[in-house]
Amino acid sequence: MAGFILIAVAAFFFPGIILRTKSIASGRKGPGIFQPLKDVSVLLRKGSVFSDTTGLIFRIAPSVTLVSAAGAMMLLPFAEQKALLSFEGDFILFAYLLALGKFFTIIAALDTGSSFEGMGASREALFSMLVEPAFFVLMATFAMFTGYTSFSVIFNHFFITGNDYVLIYSIIGAYLLAQIAMVENSRLPVDDPKTHLELTMIHEVMILDYSGFDKALIHIGTWLKFTIYGSLIYNLVVPAGWNLFLKIGLFFAVQALFAVVIGFTESFRARNKMNKNPKFILTLSAIALIGFTVILILTDKLA
């Protein structure tokens, strides 16, 4: 329960921190930390406009996306507290709940019949497909490392396995999860959320036709996805047994740090060329695979 609530609370601050970081990095005054919240609250009070060519899929997709993100949140533990829902192999459900949300965004984009959105959908589908192995190989690594296959148990045992290499795995895991989050949330260097150029967009172009309430749902879903990955990172870097208040403080600190890192990344580099993206994403899987091979050797499964 604690994980669910903390992730939801952190999500409110997350986009604002990215925005502030980018403003400060570029020497601008910029909007306040709560501006994204205010924007969404305005959107929530507005009605939605639907194009004639769209059907049911287009209308339900934002809700499905948000609910699937909330569903994925329920599987996440916070420190030693169990998640709302926990069973063996729950990380597979986690990955496919998020994928379900993405699937609906993609078919909703196709539903509009726009050539832009079709293009965006094809790109998003490709990149999501490529990033999936990275996540699963990483989770398999943790499963081998701890000997369990459920989020709650994996993270509880992560630091008490007594393995000397735990720090390396915690760093590799945090790095990979941060990068996967960037790909999944369509941020730099794979995608540019700020651009107005439809032809270069991946995710943004798929939600071009949404307005008002539905658009707000999509925004909230994106924020939640950030903090979902942020909480996975937290669980990998902070040992479970510490004082509760310290842990809550650290949780928010990790989330804020994650947002600041995103903000700085997006300030000081340019975006990838579209055909470099697959290579970039496959590199993540490659890193995960190296980690996996090493753990196989460490656990004597591979001589």
Next chain:
Amino acid sequence: MVIMMDQSKVYIEVRNCSAPVGIREIPVLDYGRFYDEVCSMLRDERFHCLTYFCYPAGEFLKFICFIADDGSGTIRILSHEQSNGTSLRSITSEVYAMHIFEREIHENHGVVFDDHPWLKPVRYPHDRADGQKAMDDYPFYEIEGEELHEVGVGPVHAGVIEPGHFRFICNGEKVLHLEIQLGYQHRGIERLLTESGAGLRGAILSEDIAGDTAVGHALAHAQLLESLALLEPSASLQAERCIALELERIAVHIGDTAALCADVAYQLGQVACEALRTMVINTTQYWCGNRFGKSMIRPGGTNFPLTEEIAGEILAVLEEVERRYGNVVECVYNMPSVLGRFEDIGTVTRTQAVSTGAVGMAARTCGVPRDIRSTHPFQHYRQMVVAPVMLESGDVLARGRLRALEVSESVKLIRRLTDEWRIPGSESSRPRYDLPLTPGSAGISVTEGWRGEICHVAITDSDGRLQVYKIKDPSMHNWMALALAVRNQEISDFPVCNKSFNLSYCGHDL
């Protein structure tokens, strides 16, 4: 000034903004001769066509062609006359660069050019010859194929930019063909300018031919009227105008650098350049009250003569801008992630640049030295040597780098101009909106705006009123260069290619 009559009287030679030529003095050739002469000249890279148009003169259509000779710095004028509804052999099939002029003539006057490979509408003017043609049924090029798909972008775009329609034929992410349909911005500005004559309205209108080149177009207009009125502006005014033109170049080039960074999501380069551009345009505002230099250039004189105080301010600002822009540019063009987006993207080959008749920056990035300031100097440039800044690679990176190089070149030019501007006994006079224009003659004025050569031509009737006013913005040629540049590129790289050219929609649509 110099009017030379060739012995065979094929053409008449003038210089940029020289005294107007009597319309009767221009040799009229029969079309076969005209065709051969134009083709043989334009096959030589030394020549390029400034403008080619026709206008009704009695029962005939009078066709006039202005060809620039980059070698000798002269402009050759040729003409031929045809009856209405005639059909002619197309020069375009020999010299591709002529396509836009023949298309324009076809659209406005119904002249058919046989075997023209691309006889498509240019801009759907209100008074087009064939009123049946409508913008909605533009004849787009089509390719059949199961794996191909079409992507249409615009005319309404996501950013606050001008309208234009881009039709891509793609195989997956790869662009096979791009066709650009323009004309949405057509305002009939040539007709308005003809009606305005030498009045204030014309001067103001000329600033809005392309709003981002207010100084360049207004200067072309002002010096055209002055040459038609045989008025030589004072020496100090000529230098001031060049300072204004270079300030415009600096401001736009820096702004474009910002936009290029924005297109590849490099925030730091974007915000740094935006701030610098503001400094430059604010200096222009300090001088003339308008950030884009509107109301700065007027025929016959100026309302805003340069003072010591303003000149000092310009130099002080430019010193800081040059230093800071130098730092930004070094950072931008050495950053791997930025280079990855600019290098080898949207390459225009030298051959393509020559055959499409690319002018200005687009030509200079491919190693084609097209710079009116050095080949056909005007105003104070006649007293100085301007070496065109050249690059070879023709890609987005070259177009970005060229901007950086031209900014530092322009700063140097302004330093020299402010040194030479204080000419004793040379006072800037007030503008004149009643210039008496030489009757029955043709005048030509070419300037080098930041985008490239701007050509204005006017023909007066027997009473000294404007009869024809013809404008050619550099974009007219360069749009085709853009269409070629994106072939076999990824469609996601189109925006950055487009931005690297930064062509004008309204300058094309007129």
